[in-house]
Amino acid sequence: MSAHPLVCDDFPLGPLTTYKLGGSARRYAEVGDVSELRSVVAAHAGSMPVLVLGRGSNVLVSDGGFDGLVVHLVGALALADVEDGVIVAGGGMPLPRLARFAATQSLGGVEFFVGIPGSVGGAVRMNAGGHGSDTASVLVDAAVFHCGDGTVDTVPVSALELGYRRSNLTGDDIVFSARFATTPRPRSEIEGRPSATPTPAAMATGSEWEAPVTATWRTERSGERSSHQETRTTARTRSSTMRRRSRRRARSVFTRCLRSAILGSTAVTTPAPAAHVRHRRTRRRTGPRAPARSRSPRRPAAARPR
Secondary structure, eight states, X not given: OOOOTTEEEEEXXXXXXXXXXXXXXXXXXXXXXXXXXXXXXHHHTTTSOEEEXXXXXXXXXXXXXXXXXXXXXXXXXXXXXXXXXXXXXXXXXXXXXXXXXHHHTTEESOGGGGGOOSBHHHHHHHTOXXXXXXXXXXXXEEEEEETTTOOEEEXXXXXXXXXXXXXXXXXXXXXXXXXXXXXXXXXXXXHHSXXXXXXXXXXXXXXXXXXXXXXXXXXXXXXXXXXXXXXXXXXXXXXXXXXXXXXHHHHHHHHHHHHHHHHTOSOOOOOOOOTTOOOSOOOOOOSOOOOOOOOOOOOOOOOOOO
């Protein structure tokens, strides 16, 4: 049993995740400020692993649970404020709520967060993004708590080494606050942008896959986009061809399954074509047949000298 007043024992983690599955955490604590975070972590440092849990959209808890301390950021660490046009958001704040808060303040630039089922801390850790934008493009800096020594650092975005769905933050680092640069815009314009359209109100787990980091993506990120226009066009054409082939195969499988269900058989085979059937594709004649051309009489061959 834990003697800390903020810590619970055997807390079920399934309800805190979008999968709604999994066992319990050995220890669980909800902290509302940095002092509570430092106190809870210090009481369990070294004796068990520490895991910070956001919205649980990319976490699948095993049935055996988690044999450690799970920290959930609430209260002031899940709110946002504006300072000189810069949004200061707690690490536990849901990203859709952050996007809506920015819209109410007529601040644009973070509206793409509205469709990401995560928290601010998770967005900084994995450089979450969507609709052609990512966290690295709007992040100014992040306040990080180090579980190992209990210190707090303000890390600028350049030092986080943000890449495609990654950063240099370790498992002992907890992002409890972040600052985002914004652009003043009318609220109607922000809410009218496609990236500000929320996803359907249902539980979501985010991406189940990661797009491969291709040479095209690297050149676009490095500013050499114009010199590789032909490469991108070829890649798009190849991708479109593959999609068409996949759709044709899917239609063929669906037709076979439907035919099998109608005829009541487990498998339907296509009969082999008769031997006399010609498979060469011919053009259908739509008008009357043209009269045959008359050939001129063949001239006799000249007599060869003997």
